[in-house]
Amino acid sequence: MSTTTAVESVKVEHLTVARSYGATPWQTAFRVYLPSMLPVLLEALRISMIFNLTGVILAEMYASRDGIGHQIATWGENFQMKQLLAGVVMVAAIAMTFNELVR
Numbered sequence: 001m002s003t004t005t006a007v008e009s010v011k012v013e014h015l016t017v018a019r020s021y022g023a024t025p026w027q028t029a030f031r032v033y034l035p036s037m038l039p040v041l042l043e044a045l046r047i048s049m050i051f052n053l054t055g056v057i058l059a060e061m062y063a064s065r066d067g068i069g070h071q072i073a074t075w076g077e078n079f080q081m082k083q084l085l086a087g088v089v090m091v092a093a094i095a096m097t098f099n100e101l102v103r
Helices: 002-008 012-020 025-063 068-077 081-102
Strands: none
Touching: 002 025, 012 025, 025 068, 025 081, 068 081
16 A cells, blocks of 8 residues: 555656656656655655564564563563563664664
C-alpha cells in the first residue's frame, strides 16, 4: 500500500516535463519517480520498523529462550528492576536511533 501511495505522489507536471525533454523510461524512473517516491517510502519504512521491533520483542518475550525480549520478561518475572529498566532503556535507545537514522 505504501508503494502505491508513493507512486501516486509523483506529480504529473514532473512527468510531463521529463517526457517533453525526451527522457527515456529509465531516466524517468530514476530521475523523476525515485526522487519523488523516496520521502513516502522512507516514512513507511520508519513506521513499519517501529511495529517490527515491537513485534520481535513481544515474540521473544513469549516464545524464545534467548534474546533481549526473553531477558526483559525474565527480569520482570523475577522483580529485577535494575536489569529490567536497563533492558527497556536499551530497546528504546535502539528504536530511537533507528528512527532518527531513517528520518
